[in-house]
Amino acid sequence: MLQNIAIFLIATLSSLYISAILLRFLLALNRADFYNPVSQFLVAITQPILKPLRRFIPAIGKIDTSSLVLAFAVQFIAISLVYFLRGIGFPLPIIVIASIAELTRSLIWILFAAIFVRVLLSWIVNYGANPLASLLDDLTDPILVPIRKKVGLVGGFDLSPLIAGILLQVALIILSPLPNIY
Numbered sequence: 593m594l595q596n597i598a599i600f601l602i603a604t605l606s607s608l609y610i611s612a613i614l615l616r617f618l619l620a621l622n623r624a625d626f627y628n629p630v631s632q633f634l635v636a637i638t639q640p641i642l643k644p645l646r647r648f649i650p651a652i653g654k655i656d657t658s659s660l661v662l663a664f665a666v667q668f669i670a671i672s673l674v675y676f677l678r679g680i681g682f683p684l685p686i687i688v689i690a691s692i693a694e695l696t697r698s699l700i701w702i703l704f705a706a707i708f709v710r711v712l713l714s715w716i717v718n719y720g721a722n723p724l725a726s727l728l729d730d731l732t733d734p735i736l737v738p739i740r741k742k743v744g745l746v747g748g749f750d751l752s753p754l755i756a757g758i759l760l761q762v763a764l765i766i767l768s769p770l771p772n773i774y
Contacts, residue, residue, distance in 0.1 A: 606670035
């Protein structure tokens, strides 16, 4: 029972922190407003580790590689701890592949959730006044705008969130054969 509790805590806490790191990475990649309260929260919880890491790992163009390295390191440690607690050992190639797969799944779920929340918030009258709305737009527009350009409005409805959601779910299905630790 204690083993299951420990695995649950490792999986939950690492997933929450990895999500914060990946959100910060995506918002930086899309040049989102970092003065937004949500952005400031993400900066506050990730900056203590990212700041010293950036001294050694420079960005490559628009890509904040230190965020990706940190997310990978946290995921790698979490999976290693879960393997250790389960008594599996330390199969390095499998842990590396599982770490990359889990990070990719996390990115897909973050984008899926952002699209879903954006759709829900769009039904609210003051969508533009919500501080989360501009971040969701910055986060999801790189996915939704190209789809919207290809499909257009159908009967006055924007189907791009539905199509993007389907494509993201297909991506998750494609990733399903890769190791899933949790």
